[in-house]
Amino acid sequence: MTDSSTNDPIRLNGKLLLAVPKKGRLKEKALALLDGSDIQFNRSDRSDIAFSPNTPVALVFLPAADIPAFVGRGNGALGITGTDCIAEYESREPPTETSGVEQILDLGFGRCKLQVQVPEKGEIQTAEQLVGKTIATSFDGLSRKYFRELEAKQSNGEVTNGNDGEAKLKTNILHLSGSVEAAYSLGMADAVVDLVESGLTMRVAGLKPIATVLESSAVLIRSKHPSDPKWVDLITARIRGVITAHQYVLCTYNVERRLLDKVHKITPGKRAPTINNLEEEGWVAVQAMVESNRTAVVMDELKEVGAQDILIIKLENTRQ
Numbered sequence: 001m002t003d004s005s006t007n008d009p010i011r012l013n014g015k016l017l018l019a020v021p022k023k024g025r026l027k028e029k030a031l032a033l034l035d036g037s038d039i040q041f042n043r044s045d046r047s048d049i050a051f052s053p054n055t056p057v058a059l060v061f062l063p064a065a066d067i068p069a070f071v072g073r074g075n076g077a078l079g080i081t082g083t084d085c086i087a088e089y090e091s092r093e094p095p096t097e098t099s100g101v102e103q104i105l106d107l108g109f110g111r112c113k114l115q116v117q118v119p120e121k122g123e124i125q126t127a128e129q130l131v132g133k134t135i136a137t138s139f140d141g142l143s144r145k146y147f148r149e150l151e152a153k154q155s156n157g158e159v160t161n162g163n164d165g166e167a168k169l170k171t172n173i174l175h176l177s178g179s180v181e182a183a184y185s186l187g188m189a190d191a192v193v194d195l196v197e198s199g200l201t202m203r204v205a206g207l208k209p210i211a212t213v214l215e216s217s218a219v220l221i222r223s224k225h226p227s228d229p230k231w232v233d234l235i236t237a238r239i240r241g242v243i244t245a246h247q248y249v250l251c252t253y254n255v256e257r258r259l260l261d262k263v264h265k266i267t268p269g270k271r272a273p274t275i276n277n278l279e280e281e282g283w284v285a286v287q288a289m290v291e292s293n294r295t296a297v298v299m300d301e302l303k304e305v306g307a308q309d310i311l312i313i314k315l316e317n318t319r320q
């Protein structure tokens with residue numbers, strides 16, 4: 001780590017290091033989570049470390065792929081990355097009693113699949129047909145593991161070991177750090193293993209998926225022996241509160257007391273609805289947490305059974 005007073009390792013001692021993606025698909029939503037959790041920071045240009053004036057946290061900005069190793073080796077206490085990055089890290093550095101990461105929260109974004117992709121109009125229809133061919137990928141460890149298992153099945157477990165004692169891989173894994181889908185059309189590979197969300201990049205490259213290696217989403221991870229467990233738990237609780245707030249809305253409405261059984265089935269609440277008497281005889285006001293993705297259906301059903309003055313209120317933060 002370099003010189004200036006802000007990056008001096010001594011200055012970092014005592015700080016809870018929280019690693020966040022410095023670029024790519026996870027960056028913006030990760031920063032939004034920190035904002036919602038009131039983890040303020042001032043990041044000077046080009047610096048990959050930023051101190052938080054209102055918490056004992058120092059934010060470390062790294063590529064998502066590097067965050068599992070940073071946390072898993074005990075340098076960082078917490079991190080935000082994709083489960084695909086964790087799997088890739090663990091395929092190269094299997095976790096031990098003292099190393100590796102604990103996945104503590106699914107953050108609800110960054111959902112994608114790591115898929116084996118072949119030419120749409122080509123002969124190859126199964127992953128087995130790719131054994132012995134060239135596969136381009138940024139996920140070397142996971143691809144080697146996937147094809148090693150495939151080759152072992154094909155040879156009924158008979159494998160020839162290389163000099164490192166590991167089963168010698170017949171399939172050639174070509175590492176590319178980005179724009180992997182282009183490798184086939186550039187004549188560099190027979191197939192690729194890369195991430196798919198909408199499938200647009202894959203289709204534009206004239207490829208189709210024939211197998212899924214894993215499904216991924218963004219998660220909060222922690223090291224197995226964090227420096228300051230109390231603050232790790234507090235930061236985790238803050239981030240959990242923000243995620244819950246995004247997953248639910250508050251639904252309030254007025255309804256005749258005689259209809260409570262019917263509306264309770266529609267809005268049972270996260271724990272239970274709050275019911276208050278209205279000044280109007282025989283009427284009550286109801287408040288209940290509703291999943292954000294069911295808002296329209298819930299409002300339709302409430303209206304259907306006779307609820308009135310239905311309001312949906314977005315939540316900024318919660319604490320269980």
Ligand SMILES: Nc1ncnc2c1ncn2[C@@H]1O[C@H](COP(=O)(O)OP(=O)(O)OP(=O)(O)O)[C@@H](O)[C@H]1O
Nearest residue numbers: 023024025026063064082084085110111112195197
């Ligand atoms: N298309 C996608 N949809 C959803 N999540 C994705 C997608 N691509 C990547 N991710 C998630 O984001 C993580 C980082 O990938 P991404 O390619 O965005 O970052 P990067 O490689 O560090 O940045 P860049 O690609 O800009 O160099 C992936 O490991 C995965 O967890």
Ligand SMILES: O=P(O)(O)OC[C@H]1O[C@H](OP(=O)(O)OP(=O)(O)O)[C@H](O)[C@@H]1O
Nearest residue numbers: 178179180195196197198199200201202
């Ligand atoms: O299925 P889609 O919605 O098209 O998304 C999939 C693409 O997203 C990621 O690439 P990114 O845009 O991060 O650029 P990169 O290839 O340089 O990583 C991933 O590597 C795929 O190429």
